[in-house]
Structure formats: structure tokens, C-alpha cells
Amino acid sequence: MTCTCSRLPKEIPLRQAHTVAQVRAAEAALMAALPDGTLMQRAAAGLAATCAGLLPRVYGSRVLVLAGSGDNGGDALFAAARLARRGARAEALLLDPAKAHAEGLAALLAAGGRVTGDAGAFGRADLVLDGIVGIGGSGPLRPAAAPFATMARRGPVVAVDVPSGVDPDTGEVSGPALRADVTVCFGTHKPGLLIDPGAEYAGVVHLVGIGLDLPPAPVAALQHADVAALLPVPGAESDKYRRGVVGVAAGSARYPGAALLAVAGALRGGAGAVRYTGHAAEEVVRRHPEALVTEAGPARAGRVQAWVVGPGGGDGAEQALREALDTDAPVLADADALTELGRLGPALLAGRTAPTLLTPHAGEAARLLAGIGEHTDADTVAAHRLRSARLLAARYGATVLLKGSTTVVADPDGRARTNPTGTGWLGTAGSGDVLAGLAGSLLATGLGPLDAASVAAYLHGLAGRHAAGTGAPITALDIAEALPSVWRSLTG
Numbered sequence: 001m002t003c004t005c006s007r008l009p010k011e012i013p014l015r016q017a018h019t020v021a022q023v024r025a026a027e028a029a030l031m032a033a034l035p036d037g038t039l040m041q042r043a044a045a046g047l048a049a050t051c052a053g054l055l056p057r058v059y060g061s062r063v064l065v066l067a068g069s070g071d072n073g074g075d076a077l078f079a080a081a082r083l084a085r086r087g088a089r090a091e092a093l094l095l096d097p098a099k100a101h102a103e104g105l106a107a108l109l110a111a112g113g114r115v116t117g118d119a120g121a122f123g124r125a126d127l128v129l130d131g132i133v134g135i136g137g138s139g140p141l142r143p144a145a146a147p148f149a150t151m152a153r154r155g156p157v158v159a160v161d162v163p164s165g166v167d168p169d170t171g172e173v174s175g176p177a178l179r180a181d182v183t184v185c186f187g188t189h190k191p192g193l194l195i196d197p198g199a200e201y202a203g204v205v206h207l208v209g210i211g212l213d214l215p216p217a218p219v220a221a222l223q224h225a226d227v228a229a230l231l232p233v234p235g236a237e238s239d240k241y242r243r244g245v246v247g248v249a250a251g252s253a254r255y256p257g258a259a260l261l262a263v264a265g266a267l268r269g270g271a272g273a274v275r276y277t278g279h280a281a282e283e284v285v286r287r288h289p290e291a292l293v294t295e296a297g298p299a300r301a302g303r304v305q306a307w308v309v310g311p312g313g314g315d316g317a318e319q320a321l322r323e324a325l326d327t328d329a330p331v332l333a334d335a336d337a338l339t340e341l342g343r344l345g346p347a348l349l350a351g352r353t354a355p356t357l358l359t360p361h362a363g364e365a366a367r368l369l370a371g372i373g374e375h376t377d378a379d380t381v382a383a384h385r386l387r388s389a390r391l392l393a394a395r396y397g398a399t400v401l402l403k404g405s406t407t408v409v410a411d412p413d414g415r416a417r418t419n420p421t422g423t424g425w426l427g428t429a430g431s432g433d434v435l436a437g438l439a440g441s442l443l444a445t446g447l448g449p450l451d452a453a454s455v456a457a458y459l460h461g462l463a464g465r466h467a468a469g470t471g472a473p474i475t476a477l478d479i480a481e482a483l484p485s486v487w488r489s490l491t492g
């Protein structure tokens with residue numbers, strides 16, 4: 001089978017995202033060492049170059065700047081001035097004319113651009129620059145700018161640094177926001193560009209370096225090369241035990257399928273063997289003869305380097321979870337085990353010395369949040385992904401992989417990762433069971449929970465894309481079966 005993924009670029013570095021506070025501190029240090037306006041010119045030059053690349057030709061194109069009164073508007077006005085000097089018909093719509101960025105506006109006018117008060121220019125433009133607000137904004141778009149969030153447009157919208165109305169630190173969107181086709185961000189990614197719903201508003205994100213000296217990023221998205229470097233490779237001396245044994249406590253008389261799918265994921269996640277315990281032993285062996293099965297629960301199941309507990313676990317989930325948590329192996333809790341954990345609260349994890357990885361979808365995350373007294377629902381969790389995942393990680397003292405349109409992994413130490421490979425086709429019954437098995441298998445090979453979770457999410461997303469091809473419904477088993485191909489595409 002040919003894997004379409006093998007054509008993906010391999011050298012793209014880790015996408016790092018910094019908070020507004022970190023960007024501000026780096027900006028202040030650099031600005032103190034450079035002549036006034038240097039950073040804005042670097043930003044405007046990169047922005048103008050991206051815009052020029054999006055236009056069939058710059059000369060004669062209609063470019064509209066939506067300009068707020070901060071430096072974000074300044075960047076947009078200076079970039080439009082550069083395009084006007086190349087013959088573009090550039091206009092600026094000033095949202096608060098009295099407070100417009102004076103130097104940027106002067107540059108635009110000097111280059112032959114003009115100011116317009118006609119909101120209809122938005123729909124006629126060949127390209128719109130969203131310079132309403134960047135990292136200095138807060139809350140939803142103000143009334144003067146809000147109508148542009150829903151207006152029809154002809155040409156692409158290019159967001160300057162951040163789509164206006166998207167929270168740069170979290171990706172939360174609390175009201176109207178500009179929907180961009182491309183976002184040109186400066187110095188670093190902002191977390192809000194990598195996490196839905198903000199990521200969806202950002203479109204394709206293009207980073208323009210401006211020379212900021214930044215600390216380690218609190219949020220990152222692994223790329224191909226990062227994942228390839230983390231994948232376990234068996235050594236010459238490896239046998240199945242040295243490669244790691246993953247235990248899967250899953251499935252019930254009512255849900256035997258979840259066991260099959262979790263084992264299918266676990267068999268393809270790098271561990272040397274899969275040890276299954278639960279009510280679906282017969283089905284598991286029939287479908288996966290390579291699995292070891294045992295009647296005993298996690299407490300007496302034999303050698304296991306990481307446990308996966310909960311998919312389709314039914315009534316047995318609490319007992320299996322308690323037994324697995326009593327071992328000194330890493331434990332991944334999913335599905336019914338998460339429901340039990342939400343009911344019993346974080347005290348159940350107290351005293352663990354090995355890592356715990358929780359893999360909730362938004363509904364299960366809401367149940368876990370209830371376990372710490374935060375009563376909410378799935379939609380609210382999905383709207384506040386980073387915050388929800390971080391809160392759960394901190395309060396449960398566990399790594400949390402929050403599944404969804406952007407999967408977010410949060411570590412109790414505060415680091416977070418977002419997964420760039422997701423696809424809507426992954427939203428299929430049993431897909432989460434495969435992911436749980438896969439992530440547990442990576443844990444058993446010795447990866448830490450943050451790496452195991454983010455590598456699993458990456459592989460799972462690529463496998464979903466590979467299985468769906470140019471676009472077709474897929475089953476959870478299709479995802480599992482595509483895993484060896486995408487693994488090869490990363491290492492080949």
C-alpha cells in the first residue's frame with residue numbers, strides 16, 4: 001500500500017507557541033537594542049511578501065486594510081504601503097480614525113493609498129488585511145468591527161498576527177471574530193493559533209521571524225521530524241519483554257468490540273507484546289492470535305510495563321482501574337475508567353509514583369471536572385480546551401490528552417502540546433479505543449506520558465488521514481490498520 005503521508009515534509013521544526021506575556025518581554029528586550037520601528041518594519045515586510053504571494057499579481061489588485069488603533073493596525077498599514085508601492089490599489093478602513101496608527105497611515109498615503117469609509121470595500125477587495133487587533137486585544141470584537149466577522153468577501157482575508165476576536169493565549173472565541181484564510185504571525189506562534197476554535201479561524205499559519213529571543217515554549221505542536229525522533233526503535237538485543245509489554249484491561253460482555261480495537265491499537269504501538277485481561281478474551285484471541293490473554297485482573301496478570309484501562313470496560317472498570325493504579329506501572333485511563341475516576345475524584349491517584357495518562361473526550365473531561373467540583377458540560381470544555389486540559393492535569397496530577405477537533409495534551413508540569421494531524425474522519429465509533437491502545441503501547445516502550453500521548457495523537461491523526469485518503473468514511477479498524485504505513489512514512 002502506498003502511503004500518501006510519505007510526501008509530507010520532514011524537516012519542519014517543532015511549532016512553538018508563546019504567550020502574550022512572553023512575547024511582550026522578548027519584544028521589550030529587542031526593541032531596546034534596535035532603532036525605533038525596526039520590528040514593525042520586519043513584520044510589515046514579511047506580511048507584505050505573504051500577501052503578494054496570495055495575489056495573482058500585485059499591480060492593480062484591490063487591497064483593503066481593516067485598521068485598529070494599535071500596532072497591529074500599524075503592521076497592516078505599513079504592509080499595505082509596500083503593496084501600494086508595487087501598484088496595488090490600497091485602501092484603509094480606520095475603525096477609530098482619531099486613534100489610527102499615525103506613521104503607518106502616513107506611509108500608506110505617501111505610497112498612493114487612501115482612506116475609505118465604505119464598508120462595502122470589504123466585499124470588493126481582492127485581499128483583506130485584518131489589522132483590527134493583535135496580541136493587545138481582549139474579549140470579542142467591538143461593535144465597530146463586529147460586522148466584518150460575517151460579511152461576504154471575494155478575496156482572501158489575511159490576519160495580522162492573530163485573527164481579530166481570537167484569544168491569542170488560549171484560542172478561545174467568545175463572540176464575533178474574523179475568519180482568516182491565512183494568518184501571518186510574528187516572532188513565534190501564539191497558542192491560540194494552534195488550538196480550536198482559534199485554529200479554525202486562523203486558517204493556514206505563516207510564521208515571520210523578527211529576531212525575538214524567547215524562553216522555552218509552554219505550548220508546542222510536534223511535527224514530522226520530532227515524532228520520527230521519538231518513535232521507539234528495537235535494538236539488536238531486544239525481545240518482546242525488553243520492547244515492553246502493554247496490558248489492556250478493556251471490553252465487557254456488552255462491549256467486546258472496544259477490547260478488540262484497543263488491542264488492535266496496542267499491537268501497532270511499538271510494544272513487544274500485548275497482554276489482555278477482560279470479558280472479551282475469546283474474541284480477542286480469535287481476532288488477534290498474537291495477544292496474550294489472562295483471566296487475572298491487572299493485580300495478578302504478570303509482567304506489564306504499562307496498563308490501558310477502561311475502553312468498553314462496563315461494570316468491571318472500577319476494579320480494573322483500582323488494580324492497575326496499585327501497580328507501579330504507568331496507567332492510561334480511558335472511557336469507563338474515566339467515569340469512575342470522575343466519580344471518585346483525584347484522591348484515587350494520590351500516592352502514585354508511576355505516571356498516569358487520562359484520555360478523555362470533552363464529555364468525559366466534563367465528568368472529570370465534576371470530580372474536582374467544576375460543574376460544566378462538553379461544549380464548554382470544547383470551547384476552553386487548553387484551560388480544561390491544564391486544570392485537569394494540575395488537579396489530578398496526571399497527563400491529560402483531551403480529544404477533539406484539536407487534541408490537546410497537558411502535562412501536570414504546565415507544558416502542553418497540540419496535535420496538528422487531526423481530521424474530522426477520526427470522529428468514528430471506536431477510534432478512541434484504538435488511540436488508547438496505541439498510546440498505552442508507546443508508554444510501555446518507555447516514552448514519558450507527554451511524549452507517548454502526543455506521538456500517539458500524531459500517528460492516530462495521520463492514520464485517519466491515510467485511511468480516509470481523498471475523503472471517505474473510515475472505521476476504527478481502518479485507522480489501526482493504517483498505523484504501520486504511517487509509522488514507515490515517518491522513519492523511511
Ligand SMILES: NC(=O)C1=CN([C@@H]2O[C@H](COP(=O)(O)OP(=O)(O)OC[C@H]3O[C@@H](n4cnc5c(N)ncnc54)[C@H](OP(=O)(O)O)[C@@H]3O)[C@@H](O)[C@H]2O)[C@@H](O)CC1
Nearest residue numbers: 027040069070071072133134135136137138140141142161
Ligand atoms: N510583539 C512584537 O514583538 C511585535 C508586535 N507587533 C504588532 O503589534 C501588535 C500588538 O500591538 P498593540 O500592543 O498596540 O496592540 P493591538 O493588538 O494593536 O491592540 C490594541 C488596540 O486594540 C483595541 N482593542 C482591544 N481589544 C479589542 C477588541 N476586542 N476589539 C477591537 N479592538 C480592540 C485597543 O483599543 P483601545 O482600548 O485603545 O481603545 C487598541 O487600539 C501585535 O499583535 C503585532 O501585530 C509588530 O509590529 C512587531 C513586533
Ligand SMILES: [K+]
Nearest residue numbers: 130133160162
Ligand atoms: K489581527
